[in-house]
Amino acid sequence: MSGVLGAVDHxxxxxLYLFSxxxxxxIGGAEAMVMRAQLSLPNLKLLTPDTYNQVFxxxxxxxxxxxxxxxxxxxxxxxxxxxxxxxxxxxxxxxxVAFWLHIVGGLLLYLSFATGNAPNAGxxxxxxxxxxxxxxxxxxxxxxxxxxxxxxxxIASAINFIVxxxxxRTAGMTIRRLPLFVWMNLVNAVMIIFALPxxxxxxxxxLGDRLLHARFFDAxxxxxxxxxxxxxxxxxxxxxxxxxxxxxxMISEIIPVFSRKPIFGYPFVxxxxxxxxFLSYGVWVHHMFAVALGRTLLSVFxxxxxxxxxxxxxxxxxxxxxxxxxxxxxxxxxxxxVAFLLEFTxxxxxxxxxxxxxxxWQMTDTYFVVxxxxxxxxxxxxxxxxxxxxxxxxxxxxxxxxxxxxRWHFWLIVVGFNATFFVQHILxxxxxxxxxxxxxxxxxWGPLNLISTIGxxxxxxxxxxxxxxxxxxxxxxxxxxxDPWNAWTLEWAEDFSAVTVQSRRPLWDLKHPEAPDWVPEx
Amino acid sequence: MPLGSFNPHSSQTQIITALFANVLIxxxxxxxxxxxxxxxxVVRYRAEKGLPAGETEPPPNFGSRPIEIAWxxxxxxxxxxxxxxxxxxxxxxxxxxxxxxxxDLVITGHQWWWDARYTNGVIAPSEIHIPASRRMLAEIxxxxxxxxxxxxxxxxxxxxxxxxxxxxxxxxxxxGTYRGECSEFCGADHARMHFLVIAEPEAEYSxxxxxESQPAxxxxxxxxxxxxxxxxxxxxxxxxLSHIASRQTLGAALSPNxxxxxxxxxxxxxxxxxxxxxxxxxxxxxxxAALTSWLGSLQ
Numbered sequence: 001m002s003g004v005l006g007a008v009d010h011x012x013x014x015x016l017y018l019f020s021x022x023x024x025x026x027i028g029g030a031e032a033m034v035m036r037a038q039l040s041l042p043n044l045k046l047l048t049p050d051t052y053n054q055v056f057x058x059x060x061x062x063x064x065x066x067x068x069x070x071x072x073x074x075x076x077x078x079x080x081x082x083x084x085x086x087x088x089x090x091x092x093x094x095x096x097v098a099f100w101l102h103i104v105g106g107l108l109l110y111l112s113f114a115t116g117n118a119p120n121a122g123x124x125x126x127x128x129x130x131x132x133x134x135x136x137x138x139x140x141x142x143x144x145x146x147x148x149x150x151x152x153x154x155i156a157s158a159i160n161f162i163v164x165x166x167x168x169r170t171a172g173m174t175i176r177r178l179p180l181f182v183w184m185n186l187v188n189a190v191m192i193i194f195a196l197p198x199x200x201x202x203x204x205x206x207l208g209d210r211l212l213h214a215r216f217f218d219a220x221x222x223x224x225x226x227x228x229x230x231x232x233x234x235x236x237x238x239x240x241x242x243x244x245x246x247x248x249x250m251i252s253e254i255i256p257v258f259s260r261k262p263i264f265g266y267p268f269v270x271x272x273x274x275x276x277x278f279l280s281y282g283v284w285v286h287h288m289f290a291v292a293l294g295r296t297l298l299s300v301f302x303x304x305x306x307x308x309x310x311x312x313x314x315x316x317x318x319x320x321x322x323x324x325x326x327x328x329x330x331x332x333x334x335x336x337x338v339a340f341l342l343e344f345t346x347x348x349x350x351x352x353x354x355x356x357x358x359x360x361w362q363m364t365d366t367y368f369v370v371x372x373x374x375x376x377x378x379x380x381x382x383x384x385x386x387x388x389x390x391x392x393x394x395x396x397x398x399x400x401x402x403x404x405x406x407r408w409h410f411w412l413i414v415v416g417f418n419a420t421f422f423v424q425h426i427l428x429x430x431x432x433x434x435x436x437x438x439x440x441x442x443x444x445w446g447p448l449n450l451i452s453t454i455g456x457x458x459x460x461x462x463x464x465x466x467x468x469x470x471x472x473x474x475x476x477x478x479x480x481x482x483d484p485w486n487a488w489t490l491e492w493a494e495d496f497s498a499v500t501v502q503s504r505r506p507l508w509d510l511k512h513p514e515a516p517d518w519v520p521e522x
Numbered sequence: 523m524p525l526g527s528f529n530p531h532s533s534q535t536q537i538i539t540a541l542f543a544n545v546l547i548x549x550x551x552x553x554x555x556x557x558x559x560x561x562x563x564v565v566r567y568r569a570e571k572g573l574p575a576g577e578t579e580p581p582p583n584f585g586s587r588p589i590e591i592a593w594x595x596x597x598x599x600x601x602x603x604x605x606x607x608x609x610x611x612x613x614x615x616x617x618x619x620x621x622x623x624x625x626d627l628v629i630t631g632h633q634w635w636w637d638a639r640y641t642n643g644v645i646a647p648s649e650i651h652i653p654a655s656r657r658m659l660a661e662i663x664x665x666x667x668x669x670x671x672x673x674x675x676x677x678x679x680x681x682x683x684x685x686x687x688x689x690x691x692x693x694x695x696x697x698g699t700y701r702g703e704c705s706e707f708c709g710a711d712h713a714r715m716h717f718l719v720i721a722e723p724e725a726e727y728s729x730x731x732x733x734e735s736q737p738a739x740x741x742x743x744x745x746x747x748x749x750x751x752x753x754x755x756x757x758x759x760x761x762x763l764s765h766i767a768s769r770q771t772l773g774a775a776l777s778p779n780x781x782x783x784x785x786x787x788x789x790x791x792x793x794x795x796x797x798x799x800x801x802x803x804x805x806x807x808x809x810x811a812a813l814t815s816w817l818g819s820l821q
Contacts, residue, residue, distance in 0.1 A: 219685030436713035
């Protein structure tokens, strides 16, 4: 036990993050299934409205703060030192502090159920609904304090990432030779430093309103409810990219190795990350297009929101082109990476639809948005995470995940995911709002919701099969060896201190002295 | 009653539907290009099974500046076109207000129902009447939390933010009954905060407005004064009931307005619409009957 509690080694902390993210993913997934059960048919009464509102609030908060961000942080903590040839994070104890802050925050969040009043104002908790007057129970206080803790942990680990990447690189590992996973984590960490403190500060203000009558967001007392929205989305939109850039990094490592080709256009894949990071701070008002803010302002944010599709598209084209002319190995990891390309493209394109302001004036806060965010965060981030787990599991455990089980897992997830979420686009177009605990029997709403619920069942089965694969493979899996994929980055070296870094693919150079990536000086 | 964007019934929703169709076509084209490239790569460059470990690697390709420029510039051109379409559509939907133009009606969101107030003092809860084929300027307010006023077939949605009035044009190209919903999460009964917009020919609309401005004809029973008036005689707290018998629906467009549903609502509002602000009042059978019959007379 003290081995867990006292761990400061980056590999242990990384695995702890992944483990806790898995546990919370199962909880958040169970919450999603409860919602899908309630919505499977019109006018069902399995849940009361208030219970439903607690469940969707906890689902969103859990998946964003206790699953997606920790799982990406976990991969970062585990892999970054290995990939840059460092022996640990720059501040090992800070890694541990960040991890335990997020665990304590997560436990506190779930402790709110014990009060009988879990938070119920959504993961965005708009004021004044989140004010004491309209949400008198303790749930929102638990929510705010727990996110302050989790947010502080995320900021701490971002600082650690930046310092580690800046200061702990091995000889020859210049900034232009960083593996793209590390590159994107570096940009991501900088984004976190600018975004998360805004969340923490506004949560403190909300607590001030709720506990000390501070009235920041209370219109009746001279405050401004829109202030909360601006603060929340100045955090919240960069957050969307924070939740996907490290996943982009994983895809940028995995597709080349299984295509047996270097990434196409490394400088453009890297630079487009900077463009995304920069633009992501100028798009937050697209979450507020339905607020009457004036056409000029909305046009500016519409332009920025459309523009951010360009660097994102550059990435997709580069990944796809990397496969062309390759010799593609369809491991389960690669299957998830290829599926990521398609699912994420759908999510990205439906995002562009929202940047066309009048479309947003119809579609925002409908199931079309629910479909969109899940195509980005599940079809995007989580597909990449599955690809990453199959890819790096042998590094972490010494065992390969079972491939036949992996294929079942993959197909169940693909079928279940698309069945669950594709139909939600249509539900949104048919006028179904989000965050409703039930709905009337309008034409097509019932059947489409039923398809979505059945899809969610298949998806659940796929996730459980993945857990089974992890457990079975840990015990009975084939022994991997230190470089099972014939890969090129330092984490796969038997002893990285023996490798000279002269290019972006140091292990390629080692294995192919006849044709190294670097040009020998003549 | 079809909802949503497949069946627009005003010039502004037609503009939105047309814009969405363009976005959909562009998106489908881009998706097909990506999916086509992926499919080509997957089929054409799939490694043969059982390759030995020491097989030859395919030739590397580190990138190409012209290609990168092409797939940066082309999307920018497409998005510029989309941006122009967007800005033009915005200007047509949110037509500018003439200075000093007063709203024709004020629509207010409450937890969890809407009402409309007309310039002659008429208050119409949950059923908003408008003349067909004439644009009405609606002011959108909230008395408590943020709601969102949305009639998918008739108008863009717009947030009702407390203390910050917003304005939206409301119109219908044909007479009819159009369903609206709250589209911003607003607490327990957000799911059941519906309303109807009833578009009528001008003459019928004027007659309705005239009828609604008459006071109720019969005095209320004692029970109403004791148990109901606190909220229902105060338009900020509860829906106005002056002409409830002339409405089509009860409970924020939840159920048809008939004596059985009305009696059920009076007796057990919390089981009809859990979480709403009207408490179960433990009324006797005769009290329920008296209230039902009196309310049923309020044409």
